[in-house]
Each structure stands twice: as C-alpha cells, then as structure tokens.
Amino acid sequence: MATITTERATITRWDDVQHSLSGGGDGYGCQCIWPVVRNKDWEATNLEQRKQMLHDEIAAGPPPGLVAYVDGQAAGWIRVGPRTVQTRILHTRAIAAATDEPLDDPSTWAVTCFVVRREFRGMGLNAQLLDAAIDYAKESGARLMEAYPVDTSEGEHRSNDLFHGTLSTFLSHGFQQAEPLTRGRVLVVRELK
Template identity: 50%
Template sequence: MTIEILPATGDRFDDAETALDSGDGPACQCQWWLLTNAEFEKDTRDQLEERFRAEFDGIRPPGLIAYVDGEPAGWVRVGPRTAQARLGRTRDVTTATAEPLDAEDVWAVSCFVVRDQHRGQGLMKHLLDAAVSAARDGGARVVEAYPLDPTCRNARRISCSAAPCRCSKTRGSTSSPARNPTAHWSPSRCVSDRSPSPGRSRRDDPLRLPHVPRSTMEVRPRRT
C-alpha cells in the first residue's frame, strides 16, 4: 500500500470531492468552520461547493488530500485560525485557547475525513503529520486542534470536546507528540475518565487516547 499526501491545489478539486464522500463531507463541503451559522444555513449545497472550489484557486491550499495507491482516500483542513471564522465565535475554543484570537501565525486543524473503505489504515496520522509540516512551511508558530472524545457520554454537554468537526464523522485527532520530534504538544487537560477496554491499560487502549478540550502544537523549525 502506497500512501501519498498532497496539497489541495486547483487541479485536485475532483479528488477532494471524492475524499469528502463519507460522513458529513458531501453536505458540508468543509465550509462549516469558515462561515457563520447564518451564512452556512443560507447557502445551498451547490453554493457551498462553489465556495470550496474557489479556495482551490487561492494563494494557499485549504487542506491536504491523502491518496492510497493513487486513489483519493482522505482529507484534512489546515490553515490560519483567523481564516476559519466560526472558531473565533465558538466559546469552547475562545475560552480554551491561550493564543490571541487575531494571531495570524496560529493555525488550526479543524476537519478530518477518511473514506469508509480506507479507515483503519492509519491515514489520520499521516494527514496530521503532513498538516503540521504544511503549517510550519506556511509560517505557523502554533497549530491548534479541537478533538472530540467519541467514547465520552453526553460529549456535547460535559465538555468532552472544544469543537467537534462538523465535516466528518471522524472527529478530530490526538496523535502522540513523540512520533513528531519537531513539534511540541501542550495539551490543556484531559476530561475523560472512561475506563480502558478489558485487558488493556489506559496507555495501550486505542479508544482512550488523551482527548482534551484543546491540543496545541508549538511548531519548531526543522533542524538543518
């Protein structure tokens, strides 16, 4: 199996649409975090798609596309937090972040989609690693993410997440910092007290990753 992560440039729009064919992707067109609620509710599906298409012709790719053996398999949105307007209007984000809301060098990973047939292959880790590299290359000082613990009951009511990703049923990520020596994680706090699966420790349980209301990577330059 060959995995390749490529920027979402104009010639890859159709591939991005293919990558978004799971979960809420087709209806959302990865526009949820870019628009106010009124704007999102007003636009039709076709209008949201046109907004998404226009991003591919901009100066900065809106995200990255994962390919498995040449086939579009997944998507991640990464870019300046200031360009994702709803994040600045979301209380769980604004109260959790330690960074100024107008900081241009704070980037956000706000959406993951992995197509059903490609799940369980580690694509989210590949996408997240590539997103951090793209942020670094784009001048980011900090990368924020807003994971949701899918194992936490009443997650929407007891602060098990800062901002669940509207674009995908695969909600957020908390990849281990040890796997990326050029980035430093500073998670705020863990809120889930779920017991590990039978026969597993908390550390080994894949369903008990350190989900937190806010995860922050301080992006460090690559060593030359």
C-alpha cells in the first residue's frame, strides 16, 4: 500500500510543485495562476511568465497550495488560501451572486484547483489534499472555506474539466451544497470554527 503525505508548497519544494503540475492535463500550462488573475491578465501571459508568477507567489509566502506525495514522489497539487488573493473569484459574477460572505473577508478561504499526475489518479489524492487543505486553513485562522466544484452526477466530464474538484469529494468532507453557479458547477461551503 502506498504512503500518501502532504506538505505546504514552500519555495524549497518548487521542483515538487512543478513535477506535480506537469503530469497531464492543463496544470503545467496554467501554473495554477488562472485563479489569481483576471481574464485580461491571463490572456496577456505566456507559460514562462505564469511560471515566474507562481514562483514569486510561493517565494513570498504564505504557501498558496499543498503538494501531495506518493511514496515520496510529488504527485498532486491543490490551490487553497484566502479568497481575497484569488482575484478571479472576486470578479466572477456567478460566485459573487451566490456567496453569502463579503468578498473582502480574508477569513474566507477558497479551494480553486486540483492537479493529480496521471499515474497517480484513482488513489484518492484529491481527498487527501482536501483534508490537508482544511487543516491548513484552520491552522491559519480561516473561519470558512468555499469551493466551486463540478457536479458529476449528470452528463459527461473530461478529466481536464475537473480541476475544480468534484461535488461528491467536497460533500464527503463536510461541505454543504449552497447555490448553483453555472451549469454543472455549484458553490459549497464549510464552517471551520
């Protein structure tokens, strides 16, 4: 049985972050910068710029995500942190209309992205990453967590479309389903205090 662990994404783990993001899907090209910039800024960047942006964000701290390891090998990533620094959320009308939380409240944290390398899919890494993200948020003083997962109970979904996580994963971790956002995506929330 494989040993799965998680660690905060500090700059000393930069190579592990890159390894986690490069194992299939859109993670490598995105560099998990999509959640922290507005669309016009996203369109104006290339891969090297996104990589530098993520590097700088991790170097400045606090860690904007966690890395999952399978038997010591970097295998997955989750972006988690204050919603206030995830700029795209603040400017997404569907989220702004659905949430009951003030958008400028730094005690509300958000989970916006999962990436798992192809060879480690099906091992429950998203669940492990989410457990660790909940602990990280609590330890950091977060009052509430939000996420915007995909409801896979209807229709077909490509694996690349599941980077938001699945509704079932969040519900199994104590999140409550709130408002629908767009077709196939919902707001989920979990109180932490």
